Amino acid sequence: MNRRHRPGRGFEALRYRFEIVSDYGAFRDLQRHRMLTVQWQGLTPDLGAGIPDEVAAAGEGDAYGAALERSAAEYHRLADAGLAAAAPYALCLGYRIRYVLDLNAREAMHLIELRSGREGHPAYRAIAHRMHALIAERHPAVAAAMTHVDDSAEPRLERILSEMRQETRRAALAG
DSSP states (O other): OOTTSOOOGGGGGOEEEEEEEEEHHHHHHHHTOTTSEEEEOOOOGGGOBOOOHHHHHTTOHHHHHHHHHHHHHHHHHHHHTTOTTTGGGGSOTTBEEEEEEEEEHHHHHHHHHHHTSTTSOHHHHHHHHHHHHHHHHHOHHHHHHOTTOOOOOOOSOTTHHHHHHHHHHHHHHHO
């Protein structure tokens, strides 16, 4: 009936394994799911980081790029000083990391339906959509059971609609 109604335990017999490269922020959001196994490489500047289109369109791409470079330089300074364990903390969350998610179909349904929501960050929404497409290629019936996948493609105003709904509720309660 809604995305909180979980499928039966039979979905736990089917497993999926995805190798993903994404920004560190998206990784941290996906890593939080408790029913999956995640393995990751160390966070380094080696896989690079992208500059969001909106930042470039606002004329701040160079400033953003400079911040990424300062972050990487500090990473290297710390690593060269023998502080390799602390060095990743110097990196911006936009740097990419490679990881593997191993999960059953039941958890895949939960993760994909939750993380595909339009209020979600575009980085992990794209991962959820790609995971859904890959499952659909291999097991169309399982993908079809994921009836609450939000595949809308609206402008990147992820949280603003949610904030507007909350404000309307607050105003109704106060009024």
